[in-house]
Amino acid sequence: DAGITQSPRHKVTETGTPVTLRCHQTENHRYMYWYRQDPGHGLRLIHYSYGVKDTDKGEVSDGYSVSRSKTEDFLLTLESATSSQTSVYFCAAGDRPPGYTFGSGTRLTVV
């Protein structure tokens, strides 16, 4: 969607390596979220941010860390990638209202 860019769009990495995914927004939204989507599990919350340097854990945060040093950027880091972290990762940004918009997703494969 317009205003939210995820990078990279696709990545293949090896087990044990660190990986950082980037979410960039241009709408000055306060809230940003990282989700993972796996078959049969819907969208599960990893971490979210409610302002610069303000972050909190979601339901599947183990093995992930985040940082938000600027309003526009929310980074998700897999500290030591495992095969169970192979997934599609989505970022969302928004406010209350008008609601949230999603990026196009990052397909991550850990081999």
Added chain:
Amino acid sequence: GIQVEQSPPDLILQEGANSTLRCNFSDSVNNLQWFHQNPWGQLINLFYIPSGTKQNGRLSATTVATERYSLLYISSSQTTDSGVYFCAVEAGRLAFGKGNQVVVIP
């Protein structure tokens, strides 16, 4: 945390048919949105609807916050309506239901 249940989980429609998708949630919420995930994986915002009724073309949505449910209506369905419909509610954080998988057959 808040529980979000969507029904039915799977739905097959003949093109031109109407349908209703339901989202129940377990606690008071500040925000409710409906999203459509198309077959290419994109998540599209359909409605921001914490209460009341909204319409957008063949789609409409109603949220009754006091009774903790929301409905998404699809009228005169088309094959492009296929995909997964997600309800998301916000009570501190944004939580999703598991989705309604909709397949529209020509």
